[in-house]
Amino acid sequence: MLVQQLINGLTLGSVYALIALGYTMVYGIIELINFAHGEIYMLGAYIGMITFGFLTAFYLTSPSPAAALLLMMVAAMLYCGACGVTMERVAYRPLRSAPRLSPLISALGVSIFLQNFVMLAQGPRDKGFPHLLAGWGIDLFGGRISAIQIFILAGTVVMMVALELLVHRTKIGKAMRATAQDREMAALVGVDVNSVISVTFLIGSALAAVAGVMVGMYYGLINFFIGYMAGIKAFTAAVLGGIGSMPGAMLGGLLLGLIESFGAGYISSEYKDVFAFAILVLVLIFRPTGLLGEDTSKRA
Amino acid sequence: MERLRIWLATLTLVTVLGATHAQAASTIKIGTAGPMTGDQGAFGQEIKNGVIIAVDEWNAKGGVLGKKIEIVWGDDQRDPKQAVAVANKFVNEGVAGVIGHFNSSCSIPASTIYHDGKLVQITPASTNPAFTERGLWNVFRACGRDDQQGSVAAAFIAKKLKRTKVAVLHDKTTYGQGLADETVKALEKAGIKPVYYGGITQGDKDYRPVLTAVKQKGPEVLFYGGIYPEAILVTKQMRELGMKASFVSGDGVWTKDYIEIAGKDAEGAFITFTPDQTKIKEAQEVIKKHRERFGSDVGAYTVYSYVAANMLLDAIAATKSTDGPKIADYIRKTKWNTALGPIQFDNKGDVLVSPYVVWEVKNGKFVELK
Numbered sequence: 001m002l003v004q005q006l007i008n009g010l011t012l013g014s015v016y017a018l019i020a021l022g023y024t025m026v027y028g029i030i031e032l033i034n035f036a037h038g039e040i041y042m043l044g045a046y047i048g049m050i051t052f053g054f055l056t057a058f059y060l061t062s063p064s065p066a067a068a069l070l071l072m073m074v075a076a077m078l079y080c081g082a083c084g085v086t087m088e089r090v091a092y093r094p095l096r097s098a099p100r101l102s103p104l105i106s107a108l109g110v111s112i113f114l115q116n117f118v119m120l121a122q123g124p125r126d127k128g129f130p131h132l133l134a135g136w137g138i139d140l141f142g143g144r145i146s147a148i149q150i151f152i153l154a155g156t157v158v159m160m161v162a163l164e165l166l167v168h169r170t171k172i173g174k175a176m177r178a179t180a181q182d183r184e185m186a187a188l189v190g191v192d193v194n195s196v197i198s199v200t201f202l203i204g205s206a207l208a209a210v211a212g213v214m215v216g217m218y219y220g221l222i223n224f225f226i227g228y229m230a231g232i233k234a235f236t237a238a239v240l241g242g243i244g245s246m247p248g249a250m251l252g253g254l255l256l257g258l259i260e261s262f263g264a265g266y267i268s269s270e271y272k273d274v275f276a277f278a279i280l281v282l283v284l285i286f287r288p289t290g291l292l293g294e295d296t297s298k299r300a
Numbered sequence: 301m302e303r304l305r306i307w308l309a310t311l312t313l314v315t316v317l318g319a320t321h322a323q324a325a326s327t328i329k330i331g332t333a334g335p336m337t338g339d340q341g342a343f344g345q346e347i348k349n350g351v352i353i354a355v356d357e358w359n360a361k362g363g364v365l366g367k368k369i370e371i372v373w374g375d376d377q378r379d380p381k382q383a384v385a386v387a388n389k390f391v392n393e394g395v396a397g398v399i400g401h402f403n404s405s406c407s408i409p410a411s412t413i414y415h416d417g418k419l420v421q422i423t424p425a426s427t428n429p430a431f432t433e434r435g436l437w438n439v440f441r442a443c444g445r446d447d448q449q450g451s452v453a454a455a456f457i458a459k460k461l462k463r464t465k466v467a468v469l470h471d472k473t474t475y476g477q478g479l480a481d482e483t484v485k486a487l488e489k490a491g492i493k494p495v496y497y498g499g500i501t502q503g504d505k506d507y508r509p510v511l512t513a514v515k516q517k518g519p520e521v522l523f524y525g526g527i528y529p530e531a532i533l534v535t536k537q538m539r540e541l542g543m544k545a546s547f548v549s550g551d552g553v554w555t556k557d558y559i560e561i562a563g564k565d566a567e568g569a570f571i572t573f574t575p576d577q578t579k580i581k582e583a584q585e586v587i588k589k590h591r592e593r594f595g596s597d598v599g600a601y602t603v604y605s606y607v608a609a610n611m612l613l614d615a616i617a618a619t620k621s622t623d624g625p626k627i628a629d630y631i632r633k634t635k636w637n638t639a640l641g642p643i644q645f646d647n648k649g650d651v652l653v654s655p656y657v658v659w660e661v662k663n664g665k666f667v668e669l670k
Contacts, residue, residue, distance in 0.1 A: 001516050004541070008508040124337035125345075126529055128561035137540075144542055219505045220536055221529070221561055223339050229503060261509040269510035270472060270499040 003143030005265045006258070011149045011218070013257020014156035018211040019234035020241070020249035021163065022204030028180045028244040029200050030096070032103050036087060036110035038231020040080050040205045043114065044212025045129065045222045046122060047076040052130045065132040069213075076209035084205025085198050093194070111227075118224040126223045129216035152214045159207060160250060167246065172199055180244070233276075240280050242293020251291060255279075328367045328622065330355070330612060331390035331419075332605075333374035333383070333400030333410070339503070339529040340378045342557045343402050343601065347424060348373070350598075350605025351399055353589050354613070364617050376406045378502075378527075383410045391417030396622040397612045399605060403527075404428030405474035411439050418624035420631065422612055424604035427551065428478040432648040438628055440645060442608045443601070444574065444654030446475070449550055450482025452656040453572045457521050457548060458490040460658075460669075461570075467496035467519035467545070469510070469534065471526035476502075479550045480525030495519050502530060511538050519545045527552040532562045539565040546570060554600045559664055569661045574654070576668050577603050583639045607638040 019041055026034045051072045091110045095103045137146035167173040178186040179196045187193045215230070216222045233256065241252025256276055263275035283291060332351045336344035355369050363369050372395055374386030383406030390398055391413060397420040401407045407426035414421045415436050422440040423431065429445050457463055466487060470480035477499065484494055495517040500507055511534070514522065522538060522545045524531055531553040538545070547569040554573040559566050577583050577598065586606050590598045615630040616622060636643040644652045659666045 001512060004512045005509060008506070008512060012506055119337060124341040126339055126342075126532075126557060126561060128563075146540055215505070219533060221505070221532055223529075225338060225503075226505070229505075260506075264509035265513045268498065269507075269513070270501070272509070273501065 001142075001265065003141045005261050007140075007143050007145050007149060008265075009258035009261030010254065011152050011257070012261060013237075013254035014152055015211050015215050015218075015230075015253075016234050016237045016256050017250045017253025018156055018159060018207050018214075019230055020237040020253045021160075021246060022208045023235055023238040024241070024243055024246060024249040025176075025200050025204045027238070028246075029176065029197055030092070030103075030183075031100070032092060032107065033235070033243075034092075034204075035104070035107040035231065036091075036114060037204065037208060038227035038229075038234065039111050039114035040084055040087075040227070041208040041212045041215075041230055041234075042118065042222070042224065042227030043083060044076040044080045044209030045216035045226065046118060046212075047079045047209070048072040048213035048216055049127060049129055049222065051075040052132075056130075069132050069217075073210055073213050076213050077206040080205040080209035080212070081202040084201040087205075088198060088201040093197075111231075115224055115227065122224065124224065126221050129220050129222050131217055131220050133217065148214075148218050152218060155210065155214060159210060163203070163207070163246070166203070172196070176200060236276065236280055239290055240283055242290025245290070245292045245294065248290055248292035255291075326367060327370040328364055328616065329370045329372050329393060329395040330609065331372045331374055331386075331393075331395040331398040331400070332609075333376055333386050333390070333398060333406075334402040334425075335378040335406075336373065336375035338377040340402070340527055342528070342555050342599065343425070344375070346555075346599035346602045347400060347402060347605040349590060349594055350424065350586075350602040350607075351609045353586060353593065354606045354609035358613050364613050365620060365622075369613065374400065376401050376403075376410075378403050378406065380405050380409050383407070384413060386410065387413035387417075390414070391419065395419065396616055397624070397627060398422070399424065399608045399612065401426065402601070403473065403475055404431060404478065407431055408474060411436055414438055420612065420615075420624050420627045422608040422631075424608045425551075425601045426475070428474045429482075430474070430478070432650050435648075438624060440608075440611075440628075440631055440649040442604045442611075442640075442643070442651065443551075444656055445650060446479040446550070447482045448654055449572050449656045450479055450484075451486040452658065453483045453523065453548060453550065454486030454490060454492075456570065456572070456658045457487065457523070458492055461521060461546060463520040463546070464492050465517070465519045466492055466494050466521045466523055467514045467517060468494045468498075468523045468525070469496075469514070470499050470524070471502045471530055472499040473502060473526070475552060476526035478525070479552075480523065483523055483525070494523075500526075500530065500534075502526070504530075505533060506537075507534050508537050508541060511541055511543065514538075515541055515543050521546045521548055524549040524553070528555050528558040532558055532566075535562045535569065536565045548572075551600060554659065554666065556599070559661055559666070566661045567663075570669075571659045571661070571666065572656050573600065573659055573666075575657050577640070580639070580641055582637070582641055586639050603639055607636075607640050607643070610638065611636060611643075 022037050055068050091106045092103050133147040137144050175191045175196045237252035237256045238249045241248030260272050264272040334344040334347040376383035376386050387410035402425045404426040407423045415438050424442050427446045470476040496514050551573045554571050615627040619626045619630050658669045
């Protein structure tokens, strides 16, 4: 039971972490809580499903499910990346010098728009998501880890390593860190702040798209509303880890997943959200900046 | 100038709204409420289709009281708060009566508002006993009750399946927990004490943690009180965790979506529901019309909604009024011949006879067990 709950919790946590990264990256750079981020995740799941439909129509899924899966993820990443960039251009950039509340409300507007758009385009009912990796799993120390769980855990690790390398080893990563530290100063030394912000939205949205496809397959069921709860959970994870901090988002996501899983398994599944949010409150009382967050008052 | 313009705009808007309102008075409105969108949209659609077929028939005959019938839709999104908002909207719009809601957790809070607004409410689907147990004059239920359904499920587990290790999960809603509790009560009478009892949260997607804990208790049967979106996930995830227990649930799961999305994991699930509607002679007409109009077979509660709408309209026509208490009186006193066969209500608003039977999922279809 312990091992099984650990596996459940880590899988769930990885997904939260992937979505939380998008929140935290955007916050780190323009100090905006992008409430439409959960919707991008939902879009990712839908694009994955639609791509699968196309591939099946041309008999391309049966020879190699793995390649089909890869294509689904790439399509979702491209589409959601483009959505993220457009969203920033249309809804946030014109408001960049406005009071902080304005882009926040704009974000809520984008969220409502995307939800209703998908509802009208794809219908309000649940859709079954194709399960390409069904069937096999490995028994491990009394627990059972399924193929999809391995896929989610491995995928998350790959994504996170790639992101770390990007941020700390490349020029654009350096520009991102500079913009996060001080946007005006970065502009003065020649960083193209606008394109850095666009890239941030692109990467954050692509990560959410990956999460969308993985979770769609994990649960086998998607609807236009899944972005809401996932968004709230990921936002909680980002705040728990310290919003603005990327390692914080990863840690926060994993912790949240584990707390929920163990809380539901050992104490009571009815109160599992209570544990998660109670821990959040406690952390915020004793460490207002989150577990790994820096003191933002210095920056302001 | 700017202020003047806003004023003018407001005035125009008010005039337009007033005009549509005045125009609408030449029709008789009936309210129809349920989860039209959201994860339970499939059930909302069933109610919608049933009412559409009934109202079309009436309008083709010239409407009721010499006026055309207009359906006013209310989408409660299975959320009790929304249901109350919908109820207030119906009262304000002056509907003559209400068909709905679907979820007991929506029907019950909405019913007090209909009561204060003197509107008759006929639910086609809410099975929680409390709906009719509070002494309201305006509520009717065309379907059965969970205490009846729960005892059928318990008897099936104890006598047919002959299992004693039963785990019980519910979705913490009025319907889900109510059905689970009624089943537990009946199980305990048969000397079976559940090895696990717990709730899950509606709208969540990951039930593996709680199912892992359930698996630990080694149940032979998992009874689930709730609606199909969560039932699909519970079914899939329990199989994924390697649980072999039989899945048993209630009418909230009896929908095509459950079988289609849960796929082969749904095979062998047992669902309590009313006997096969497609075998009722009187229902054939509706079933045929539904196929012609919507291109699909009727759902669990389509015919119920059709019947409910017909009873409401019949009562309006017979009493020649849209007065709530009069309509309620008529519905209570009448011996109905409906598309579901003869129906009669008791004083509380429950149907006198409501048989529940057990269905099994076999080869991707619901099959009634004999």
